[in-house]
Amino acid sequence: MVQRLDILKETPSQTAGPYVHIGATPNAIDIAGVWQTDLGSVMLTAETTGERIVVKGRVIDGAGRPLTDALVEIWQADAAGLYNSPQEPRGTADRHFVGWGRQAVDRDTGEFCFATIKPGSVPFGDGRLMAPHITVWIVARGINIGLHTRLYFGDEAVANAGDPVLLRIEDRSRIATLVAPKDLSTDPPTYRFDIHLQGPQETVFFDI
């Protein structure tokens, strides 16, 4: 026998099920009065610094159908590239921007929509800058463990080409699944980010 490490095991994941919105976004599904607002439903105030953008998309299954029971969360840096977190060692982020958003997808169309700002760049572990990106996390019925991915911006071609994470994707054709094209016809501009769970366009998901 040797000494024991006394490391606990992480609690195993279980699917969020079809009713995750009851717990996460009750107001969005007409369970009113339990709490005033759903956490993460509004990311901006008038004082938030940065370029206003909208992120829209759907979560699409292997048959090409959008999920209508998914929950999507995003996490991002502020306009200067700082995270509003005690774990941020480089400085203090915009106190008018938490950087976390959570939305139920639309019960009919499956679309999610975040009104946020475009984040600044954040360094990779070796000090190289990563391209501006938003961390995305998806849970739903039929998803046994939450899926992590990233949204990169379609108008950041130069930064994306040097991004240390995107450079790691061996099948270069799959990089496009992480890059949201910019639609300038809306005000503020919209980045469209459809997430494909399966199929030829399957989104790159991360083991983080």
Add this chain to the structure above:
Amino acid sequence: MTQEGSYYQRDRAWHPPAFTPQYKTSVLRSPQRPLLSLENTLSELTGPVFGHGRLGPLDNDLITNYAHGGEAIGQRLVVHGRVLDENGRGLPGVLVEFWQANAGGRYRHHKEGYRAALDPNFGGCGRYITDPDGGYHFRTIKPGAYPWPNRVNDWRPAHIHFSVFGHAFAQRLVTQMYFEGDPMIWQCPIVATIPDRRAIEQLIAALDRNNTTPMDSLAYKFDIVLRGRRSTFFENRPEGN
């Protein structure tokens, strides 16, 4: 500022795989390509702070937080426990959210298809931000088992759904709590997505007789473990991380 490093690698064999055909919905919703391994960057090591000021006094009381002239019907329970990391440390400031069916097994949701009655005084959601030692507690009623469309006649064991938001996005977790002694746990295709019986047992809350409230509530204890972080002993970290 922290002296800690990245989170311990997730043991994917302890969690359910994505593709579990006995749970039919997973078939079209499971990624088929390998996940891309990504060591933690600041994007994964950080996370928002949830202040206690954002919660109301009834947020952790499912018996009264949707009251419409009465209290929720059912077996009254206190569910309590601690949120720990893999190093066994209690984690303060963790957002714990929970949702469940009513005592008859019926959810308050527009897609619910089970004929059991709605309880006018039961909404089914609650939340808590963990105490300095990682503790949490809430009051509720015992949820009923319910049928669901999978095989012709599948039923879920009584359970409470949990969403847990620790200190970093890398710790994000959604799971379900089951009740000690329930034979239906071992008949459930969703439970069975977890390959290791010991991992399933980690989701079964113990009846906690010591903390029952006389003439009021039974108690169940459910501890939740999130990923732990490496110590950084002799590491030169480049500027910017």
